[in-house]
Amino acid sequence: MVPKLTEKQRNLQIRKEAIYSWILYIAFFLWWYFTGYGIGESSDPSEYSYVLGLPMWFFISCVVGYVLFCVASVVIVKLLFKDFDLEETAEEE
Numbered sequence: 001m002v003p004k005l006t007e008k009q010r011n012l013q014i015r016k017e018a019i020y021s022w023i024l025y026i027a028f029f030l031w032w033y034f035t036g037y038g039i040g041e042s043s044d045p046s047e048y049s050y051v052l053g054l055p056m057w058f059f060i061s062c063v064v065g066y067v068l069f070c071v072a073s074v075v076i077v078k079l080l081f082k083d084f085d086l087e088e089t090a091e092e093e
Helices: 007-038 056-080
Strands: none
């Protein structure tokens, strides 16, 4: 049985969850940007370091970042998000 929240509690929880989602999105973008452009080598591609056939900067930026933030998303949802009814509200006291 999911708990019924008051309108105020429900709106507060929705705002918190939206903020957590935005923080995760911004963190993922910053990870992608700084690992992609920060460690991206501007020299000749024959001098790149490769991981699984991909340039290291691309592997860390896109592959590792994707896996890392998928795990982070699951952890955030399990720990900080609440399951509650969106249609029914509890009486305010």
